Amino acid sequence: MVQRYSGPAARAGVMTVFAAGLSACALGPDFKTPEPPAAATDRYTPAPLAARTTSAPASSAAGAAQQFSMGQDIPAQWWAVFRSPALDQLIRNALAQNPSMAAAEATLRQAQENYAAQAGNLVWPAVNGQLGVSRQKASTGNGGAAGVFNLYNASVNVSYTPDVFGATRRTLEAARATVDYQRFQVEATYLALSANVVTTAIQEASLRAQIQATREVLDALNKQLGVIEKQFEFGAIPRTTVLSQRNQVAQVAATLPPLEKALAHSRHQLSVLAGKLPSEAGMPEFALDTLTLPETLPVSLPSALVRQRPDIRASEELLHQASALIGVATAAQYPQFTLSGSYGASSPTFGNLFEANSAVWSLAAGLTAPIFNGGALSAQRRAAEAAYDAAAAQYRATLLTAFQNVADSLRALDTDAQALKAQAEAEALAAESLALATEQYKLGAISYLALLDAQRSYQQAHINLVQAQAARYADTAALFQALGGGWWNRADGVPAAAPVSAAPSISKSP
Template identity: 55%
Template structure:
């Protein structure tokens, strides 16, 4: 009867302490979207059209429009779609991010165990010989067996909410790893798209350079013919040979960059450089997305994975401050054990062999040379740092979107101007070649026209590729539509677990 009464009293006290528990430290509230924040002082103007050229289509900014989860499909390249799909299945960075999320979830589940009592069972048989000398009878001795079976239960009531804050911190770490996974996903897909565009750009520059080399070779033959008939000097011939050599010298660096770009693509796919990659990309194989979503500034903070990850770190720092405060307060513990102790197995559970213990403790640190106080101050400083880091991340996110919008507006003008410049330079060079053959102009005039045309060809290819790349950068800056994807592996969620709700908290 006394045993039952003792247990009822102990567990009643534990329940009372648990129900009255409250969490010290600040309550975390997700930061609101910055008021009056925007991307540009004026409304962004949709990029203009450049007719009859690659990447010359008109683009339209659509404020408030949602982003597709698989935004890269807007480039309408089956080879690019296949490449992204392959990378998502094999990239090790993505696999590492998935594993980190699983780790964070399991740590959360482990932390939730602190809300419940811990029970352990022990069984200890022993046989020993004792001497009667300890009792004043040195000539007496005895051999006996002692068997003890015991069940122990311990519980630490979360009076100040320190455990709740610790679990809250672990939950915020799960959120952090979740958005780190999204950031990895977005970075991977964006890198593949940009790498494919860069490859297409390099192939375009190589093709342009090969055309230039052919034109310079043809022109060298003309100069040599002119030299034979007296229409050109030996100096003109040497100058054209030098021009041809310079054009040829620009080809190996481009070929090197293309080979390195291919290596990068294979690495993003989770492969090694000695593996082959069948896909080949050219600017003509890509379609420029025409309708461009532009998320509202108030939506951006909820869409960017890096902002959400910074918010989770902010939340972690807030919860850790509560843990540090709780550690300064008295710590409570309740333990109990029940079992049986007998001189043999046969009578282990006989009448009179029962044993039990109920104990409670309260511990308060009186002196630690300021250790706990300094830890609380460090946690408060970490909270301030996390808040500042969150603001910095938000500012960078708005800057990224603004830069992408400005770039797209500039790129459209640049492609238009470079297309006009290339056409003019091509016409001028063709006319100069004809005039040089007839002796109407000097070789120096022809050389200047040649160099202008060469540079215009390369500039146009680079401008076209830049417009593709900056379009991809806009989708990345807006968050990439991860909220429409199911990119978290089912195993990352782990089995269903009991989550104890957090009671109302207060600030001390």
């Protein structure tokens, strides 16, 4: 390093190096957003789906046909399609109070501040002030007396590393990709939380309906047991008939505790999702008849899915980060320039420190170039390229999973409608058979065993119907989640949409 040089030629050399640092191209690959899969045209499944699902009998809840509207955009508050004010308020409370959401937002802020710190350290010159005093002893040489004196100094030091080969730009590009990754992680948390609240509320509603259906069956069996016991008292029927009925009542009653346990767990889960203790009051209760099944379902085009799913976008940012780190590793194989300068004053007395004849200054320029490192820098670049290949494979895996989620949800909705139609017809036939069997038994036309079979058939058919109704609600919510949840339409100041501040932006190739 050469120090304390001046003159027009020296200053021109410094400015030349500085200008080169500003205008040079960054080494390494320029990131490009991956193209959508070539096979993603206008459908998600091998065989095209019907434009609408089948419908169940009009008397069946959640039995309306659902129409798939291909290319229609998804609303930001997608859960509003169920038309439940209680559900809407619960989700809003969960988004505001859930600790997982708060943690994701805090991690985003951390990434933004880390980016700003890196930008401050790497982009701008470092300027530091220094004020010091020292006591020194110096020899005059040739046997002369040594002098002891104080030395006061004050200076401002400036240092800068021109980004000649793009190491700084690539480092900031990787840091910005980390910020964007965390932003999409916030969106993914937002989507998962809202979807979990919806599906748990639907599960609670389903369990309530199953418990109610089971209690209705149990009530009917107990009434029938009362009739049978009176018949037994008069000697009209054998004791085995009474025991069989009591056994049937006990079996149905035994199914209630597991359902009530599952309902309690759902209630506890809803409380935790809302950021509350399970013991806290004020949680709404959900029933299937308080939810509306949407009859029109927006379905994004497959080519748009890659820009909507937050997990795909997050995986893309990891790929972007890996691409930028290849540039960092490449730039490390080239020389690094440094510029520094200082201006200040030095004096043996503090009173004379700021006089004109006490001024001192220096300019310095340096170059550090790798000559031999045992192949370490080349190995680091190959490692960065391997990391990029791994990120690309992970991106494709995320992409495939996303398309599978949508395909599964679409097929599920189609088969759910068919299942509900079949279950509604089965429940209606079972109810009719039970009513007929009950009348025939009262007239002595059939045995008690035949009546028991009719009761069992109706009980199971009724519960199956409730489960089929709940499945349509749950798979409708799953479709909205699989399609990304409409976060791109949200403009309510959610932290996930906040831009990175206090740092220069890094352009990203489309």
